[in-house]
Amino acid sequence: MTEAKRxxxxxxxxxxxxxxxxxxxxxxxxxxxxHGSNASMLVCWMREDETQSTHAFPGQGHQxxxxxxxxxxxxEWLAVA
Numbered sequence: 001m002t003e004a005k006r007x008x009x010x011x012x013x014x015x016x017x018x019x020x021x022x023x024x025x026x027x028x029x030x031x032x033x034x035h036g037s038n039a040s041m042l043v044c045w046m047r048e049d050e051t052q053s054t055h056a057f058p059g060q061g062h063q064x065x066x067x068x069x070x071x072x073x074x075x076e077w078l079a080v081a
Contacts, residue, residue, distance in 0.1 A: 007036070014045045015056075021046060 017035050020026045021042065032042040049056045 009037070011056075015049065017042060018046050018049045022049075 013035075017031060017037070020031045021028055028042050028046075029039045032039045045056075
């Protein structure tokens with residue numbers, strides 16, 4: 001049985017797709033469908049781009065400066081244990 005591999009998108013791809021919606025006004029569902037993604041993922045990318053602008057889409061395993069400064073509760077719990 002083969003394990004399904006999750007699609008990974010580059011930072012440039014995400015920014016370009018977000019730009020189609022935010023700057024050109026294309027419909028979210030239409031853009032997502034035509035680029036092999038789904039609307040909910042595109043909305044997440046748009047939210048991340050809007051809130052983190054220069055640090056959006058850091059990539060797998062990379063953290064934003066805010067995440068490095070304020071580790072999650074789980075990480076804090078592991079440090080205490």
